[in-house]
Amino acid sequence: MLSTGALPVRWNRCARARRISLRIDPRAGAVVVTLPMRAARDAGLALLRTHADWAASRLAALPSAVRFEEGAELMLCGRLHPIRHVPDARRGVWVESGEIRVSGEAGFLRRRVADFLRMEARARLSRLVGEIAASPEAAGGLTPSRLVIKDTATRWGSCSSERVVMFSWRLVMAPPDIQHYVVAHELAHLRHLDHGPHFWALVAELTPHRVVAERWLKHHGASLLRTG
Structure with missing residues (x-):
């Protein structure tokens, strides 16, 4: 038992970890204890006890979870769009009069909303990728080999050495300027895989939204991760 009482904890063994670490997973609303492969679980528990007050305060500061429900x-x-269940309609999920309307049985509502947001994310982010890659500032060479939309716990986007660009579907909830920055950031990695000065200079050419987007994600990112 911790001094702060019971805390939700997730244990993670990682071959790449060199030391025991703690982080907050907003999506799960839990503390994640990462252990190197040979580290003892008791050592992770000792670190958690040492930082129990920090973990408890961070968990308490998380925004309330928003579930996909009526x-x-x-x-x-x-x-903001309220979810409205329209069981007798035959349109799947659509946006009308500022509402996200969902047809069909109530038991399928959560899955249908999630599928809708993923499809919207793919459509909107794919369009942004095309627009930024075709811009004069891109000067060619910023087209990914593949675009992947998935759910992630820590990253809004990533770019691999194989030129595969990934985005979290949750970005579709963020304002357009924030989406634009994240897409530009990852496309810039197609030319510069590091975060050196040349990379940031290219980001500045591709998007004017860096400062606003980084501030917005810092303050509101947890809300996106707590939705679903």
Whole structure:
């Protein structure tokens, strides 16, 4: 038992970890204890006890979780949209009069909303990728080999050495300027895989939204991860 009482904890063994570490997973609402392969679980528990107050305060500061259910409000491109269940309709999921409307049985509502947001994310982020890659500032060479949309716990996007670009579907909830920055950031990695001065100079050419986007994600990113 910790001094702060019971805390939700997830244990993670990682071959790449060189030391025991703690982080908060906003999506799960839990403390993640990462252990190197040979580290003892007791050592992780000792570190958690040492930082129990920090973990408890960080968990308490998380925004309330938003579930995909009737009446809940979720963001789409930075604007709140209430979910309205329309069981007798035959349109799947669609946006009308500022609402996200969902047809069919109530038991399928959560999955249908999640699928809708993933499809919206792919459509909107794919369009942004095309627009930025075709811009004069890109000067060619910023087209990924593949675009992947998935759910992630820590990253809004990534770029591999194979030129595969990945984005979190949750970005579709963020305002357009934030989406633009994250897409530009990852496309810039197609030319510069590091975060050196040449990389940041290219980012500045591709998007004017870096400062606003980084601040917005710092303050509101947890809300996106707590939605679903």
